[in-house]
Every structure is written in structure tokens, then in C-alpha cells.
Amino acid sequence: MPQEVSKPKYRELSDGLYWTQECLPLGTLSELERFDLERWVEPDEDVHGCQNAYLFSDERNLLFDTLTQPNSEHVVELIDELLDGDDLDYLAISHPEANHAGNTFTILEAYPDATLLVPGEAAGYGSGHSAEHELYHIAAETPADVDQVPNEIRYVEPGDSIDLGTHTVEFEAPLFPDHSFTLWMSERTTNTLFTVDWMGFLHQNSNCVKTASELDRDVAVEQVFRFHALAFPWMRFGDTDAIERAVDDVRERFDPDVIAPAHGMVMTEDLDAYLDRFLEAVTALSREGERSNMESKLEYILRPPEVDQ
Amino acid sequence: MTTKLTDDVHWISSCHPDEEYHMHMSEYLIQGEDGTVLVDSGSSHYRDEIIEEIDRLTDGTGPDVVLLTHSTLPHTENVPAFEAKWGEIKTIAATGRYPEIVGLPNAEARQLNRPVEFAGRPLTCIHPLLTDVTVSQWAYDHESGVLFTAEAFGHYHDPGNCELTTAEIDGGVSADHIDDFYLDKLPFIDYLDREKLGNAFEMLFETLDVTYVAPIHGNPVSGEDIDRYVADVLEALEPPEGA
Numbered sequence: 001m002p003q004e005v006s007k008p009k010y011r012e013l014s015d016g017l018y019w020t021q022e023c024l025p026l027g028t029l030s031e032l033e034r035f036d037l038e039r040w041v042e043p044d045e046d047v048h049g050c051q052n053a054y055l056f057s058d059e060r061n062l063l064f065d066t067l068t069q070p071n072s073e074h075v076v077e078l079i080d081e082l083l084d085g086d087d088l089d090y091l092a093i094s095h096p097e098a099n100h101a102g103n104t105f106t107i108l109e110a111y112p113d114a115t116l117l118v119p120g121e122a123a124g125y126g127s128g129h130s131a132e133h134e135l136y137h138i139a140a141e142t143p144a145d146v147d148q149v150p151n152e153i154r155y156v157e158p159g160d161s162i163d164l165g166t167h168t169v170e171f172e173a174p175l176f177p178d179h180s181f182t183l184w185m186s187e188r189t190t191n192t193l194f195t196v197d198w199m200g201f202l203h204q205n206s207n208c209v210k211t212a213s214e215l216d217r218d219v220a221v222e223q224v225f226r227f228h229a230l231a232f233p234w235m236r237f238g239d240t241d242a243i244e245r246a247v248d249d250v251r252e253r254f255d256p257d258v259i260a261p262a263h264g265m266v267m268t269e270d271l272d273a274y275l276d277r278f279l280e281a282v283t284a285l286s287r288e289g290e291r292s293n294m295e296s297k298l299e300y301i302l303r304p305p306e307v308d309q
Numbered sequence: 310m311t312t313k314l315t316d317d318v319h320w321i322s323s324c325h326p327d328e329e330y331h332m333h334m335s336e337y338l339i340q341g342e343d344g345t346v347l348v349d350s351g352s353s354h355y356r357d358e359i360i361e362e363i364d365r366l367t368d369g370t371g372p373d374v375v376l377l378t379h380s381t382l383p384h385t386e387n388v389p390a391f392e393a394k395w396g397e398i399k400t401i402a403a404t405g406r407y408p409e410i411v412g413l414p415n416a417e418a419r420q421l422n423r424p425v426e427f428a429g430r431p432l433t434c435i436h437p438l439l440t441d442v443t444v445s446q447w448a449y450d451h452e453s454g455v456l457f458t459a460e461a462f463g464h465y466h467d468p469g470n471c472e473l474t475t476a477e478i479d480g481g482v483s484a485d486h487i488d489d490f491y492l493d494k495l496p497f498i499d500y501l502d503r504e505k506l507g508n509a510f511e512m513l514f515e516t517l518d519v520t521y522v523a524p525i526h527g528n529p530v531s532g533e534d535i536d537r538y539v540a541d542v543l544e545a546l547e548p549p550e551g552a
Contacts, residue, residue, distance in 0.1 A: 068410040097381055098412035177496045178442050231443050239502040289505045298512050
């Protein structure tokens with residue numbers, strides 16, 4: 001099976017809000033081996049990871065994240081198609097990782113009047129080092145001198161909002177970040193919470209760019225488990241009580257109608273059930289970090305028989 | 310600036326200054342049986358000095374392998390410049406699949422949990438016990454006993470301590486510098502179970518004979534300092550009052 005990032009697919013989630021998705025074939029369950037928490041994929045069925053970006057087409061247009069560099073040739077034509085010839089006004093970057101921001105300069109070059117919105121404060125406690133530096137040098141072809149990029153670059157922080165016309169987006173402090181310069185985003189009219197790396201899950205090749213409630217089968221805890229094991233390695237050592245309190249915070253403070261992650265399917269109904277599934281997954285994941293499990297794992301990993309120490 | 314950590318492991322470091330303190334952006338050059346392995350490529354801010362040092366250490370041939378601890382910046386961004394200077398270099402990404410989506414279209418995917426020979430040198434790459442993004446790995450050099458890490462084991466340092474290992478710093482690494490680094494770089498620390506993580510660190514260092522922990526963003530931690538250092542890390546993970 002060819003291991004290639006797919007060309008982006010898209011759909012309109014609600015009036016003027018587009019979901020674009022590229023898929024990463026990961027092979028079949030037998031290739032992925034060893035997990036059996038719950039059956040959710042047939043033996044000959046391909047499993048996909050995915051990368052999402054979201055586009056608001058409104059009086060002012062905004063793209064949240066950029067898809068990845070293998071689609072650099074397609075991303076601008078996709079934006080052009082969805083905006084029907086309109087200009088892009090804002091490119092917002094969730095965090096300066098290449099899979100989220102790798103086409104930044106390709107897009108800025110195509111839309112020189114677009115304003116680049118990037119996290120100006122760390123997701124953690126401090127301002128940290130090098131936020132600007134990391135973003136500016138993330139593109140495949142970094143401009144020789146970023147000062148010469150004609151686009152306005154604006155640093156945004158939790159609480160900053162952008163009025164797009166019908167929609168208003170607001171940047172949010174993430175409750176579950178991986179990278180220290182990560183911002184979530186919310187949108188008021190649709191009550192959508194864009195959770196970036198959090199709340200992603202793997203999907204079957206028959207289910208690309210479908211909302212969670214449209215999938216041809218239920219989302220299994222294992223799908224959620226596998227994704228978070230990959231994207232949030234620290235959750236092995238997670239304090240499940242603290243994580244549950246943060247999920248309660250999401251329910252109470254944001255109470256979203258839509259959860260739109262960067263690496264999973266958009267959830268539009270029964271969000272509490274998906275949040276519960278995440279908690280089940282993280283509980284299972286945290287068991288991996290317990291002493292007995294880590295002992296056998298580290299022994300296996302670090303004392304390979306072919307090395308005589 | 311280069312410091313010899315062991316007979317055949319060189320620490321190449323640049324310091325990124327802030328208003329109060331410095332942060333290392335380090336690379337390590339391992340002299341293998343059949344060539345050299347460079348761990349991380351460093352920051353473009355210090356590209357010229359890094360290339361100059363590597364050129365000097367490799368007698369103008371450049372590294373044979375670049376092994377990345379992170380597939381994010383600033384760990385990766387000098388790879389194209391190295392290839393422009395020395396020609397094509399075997400580069401190992403810190404991701405098991407699709408190195409192209411992390412901006413490394415010519416890199417090879419990593420292999421974890423077993424020794425792989427790079428330039429004749431067996432190194433085992435593992436999932437980090439503690440890191441930020443998933444596209445990261447630690448590497449253990451079986452011959453020297455050096456464990457290369459990012460982002461855990463990072464810390465800031467005072468001006469004047471740039472070229473020292475932790476054992477050479479008067480009074481050791483400041484716990485505040487460890488604390489500040491973790492707060493800045495690992496934004497999820499309030500969710501960590503310190504006991505679980507502490508146990509895992511303990512098992513790691515019981516299993517491996519580590520001469521140095523060699524972080525990308527900190528002074529190398531010498532073997533005799535590891536226990537105290539880990540205790541400081543676990544202390545740093547305690548949420549600050551009022552958080």
C-alpha cells in the first residue's frame with residue numbers, strides 16, 4: 001500500500017465554516033499489532049491518521065493551521081476554491097510544529113495582504129524562549145530575511161478575538177497542549193472549540209472527513225487511546241484526577257456544541273460521550289506508566305539481548 | 310564552543326541569552342568506528358559557528374549521520390545548510406512515519422528500542438520518558454554511556470556557566486533554573502503524577518549505566534549528579550502555589 005499523505009478533502013460544516021482534511025495511511029490493524037481494547041477495524045481495513053485545517057469564509061476570511069508540506073502545492077488552490085476568488089485575511093497558527101504550520105510561508109506568499117496570527121505567549125507559565133524564532137524557521141523554504149515578508153505578523157494571546165463578520169473567533173489557553181506555544185481557538189456563533197492536538201482519534205479509510213456521528217460505526221475507546229498515546233506521551237504518567245478536573249473545566253467553561261480537533265473527526269453531537277471516552281482512554285494510558293508496566297517495558301527496551309553491556 | 314565529554318563524544322554548544330539567564334542549544338558529535346554521528350543540528354541563529362566547529366572536528370568532511378532528537382525546530386533547521394556544505398548526509402528523523410510532514414522530506418524514519426549502528430556506532434533510540442511533542446526521541450550511546458535527551462533534563466543557566474557540566478558548576482544546577490525551564494517548555498506539568506514519573510526515572514537509571522545525560526537545552530548532567538538532578542526535576546514538577 002502506498003504510504004503517502006492524501007490530497008486534502010473538504011466539506012462545509014456550517015455556513016462559511018470549512019473543514020479540510022488530509023489523511024495519513026497507517027496500515028491495517030495487523031500491521032499496527034498488539035492492541036485489543038476494542039475491535040474497531042476489520043483485518044484488511046486501512047487505518048488513517050489525519051491532519052485538519054479549518055477555514056472561515058465570511059466578510060473577513062481566516063484559516064486555522066496550514067496542512068502539511070507534502071500538500072504545499074494543493075493548499076493554496078484549495079483555499080482559492082473555497083474562498084471563490086476572495087482574499088485570505090488571516091492565517092492563524094495553533095503552534096509552530098511543522099505538521100500544523102509547515103505551509104505558513106507558502107500561504108503568506110500567495111496572500112500578501114493576509115495577517116499572520118501566531119501564539120505570543122507560551123501555553124505554560126512563562127513566556128519561554130524562541131517563539132518567534134521557531135515559527136519563522138519552520139517552513140520548507142524559509143525566506144532569507146523574515147523581515148522582508150510583506151505580511152503583517154501579529155502575536156495573539158488567550159482572550160484576543162477577531163471579528164470576521166458573522167463569526168467571531170477567540171484564542172484560548174489550551175487545557176491540553178503538547179508544545180509550549182499552543183493556542184486553542186473558539187468560535188462564538190457556532191460554539192465550536194478547536195482543540196488542536198487534543199481529542200483526536202484514528203479513523204478507518206471508509207470514514208474520511210465524516211463527523212463523528214456520521215461514521216459507519218461507533219468510535220471505540222481504543223481509537224482515542226491510540227491517538228493520545230502517540231500525541232501526548234506524557235499521559236502515561238498522568239494524574240487522572242487532575243486530567244478529569246481539566247475535562248470538567250472544558251465542559252463547564254466552554255460547553256461547546258462542536259469540537260473540532262486537528263487530528264480527528266469533528267464531533268457535533270453528544271460531546272459528553274466523547275469526553276467520557278477520552279477519560280477512559282487516558283485511564284488506560286496512565287496504567288502504562290505504572291511501575292510494573294514500566295519495569296518490563298524499560299527492561300525490554302534498554303537491555304536488548306544483542307548488546308553486551 | 311566545544312567540550313569533550315568523553316573520549317569520543319564532543320559537546321558543541323551555543324547559548325541563547327534572555328534578559329536573566331541563558332539557554333543552551335547544543336549538538337553532540339560522536340566519533341564512531343566508521344565516521345561521525347551528529348546528535349541534532351542546532352539553531353540557525355548559530356549556524357556559522359556550528360558549521361565551523363563541526364568542520365574542525367571532522368577535518369572538513371562533515372558528519373556522516375545526523376540523528377535528530379526532535380523533528381521540530383530548533384533541533385532540525387540546519388540540516389539543509391549542512392548538506393549544502395558537505396553534501397548529502399544520512400539524517401534520521403525523530404518520527405517513525407512520514408518525515409516529510411515534519412519538514413524533513415529526505416530523512417529516514419527512526420527505529421526504536423533496539424541498537425542501530427550509525428557510522429559503526431550502536432545507538433538505541435527510545436521514546437522519551439518526558440518530552441513535549443510526540444516527534445521526539447532519546448538516544449543511548451552504548452559505548453560511551455551517554456544518554457542524549459530533549460526536552461527533559463533541560464534547564465537554564467547563569468552567564469559564566471555556559472561551558473560547564475553540572476559537576477563543574479559551583480553548587481550544582483540551580484533548582485530555579487530547572488523549574489523555570491520546565492514551566493516554560495512543558496506546559497502540561499500540572500497533570501503529571503510525580504511518583505509514577507519518579508519511579509520511571511529511577512528504573513531508567515538502574516537499567517542503564519549512564520555516564521552523562523546530555524540534554525539539548527542544558528548543561529550535561531554527569532553520572533554522579535543524576536540522582537540529585539532527578540530529585541530537583543520532580544520538585545520542579547510540583548505546581549506553583551496559587552496555580
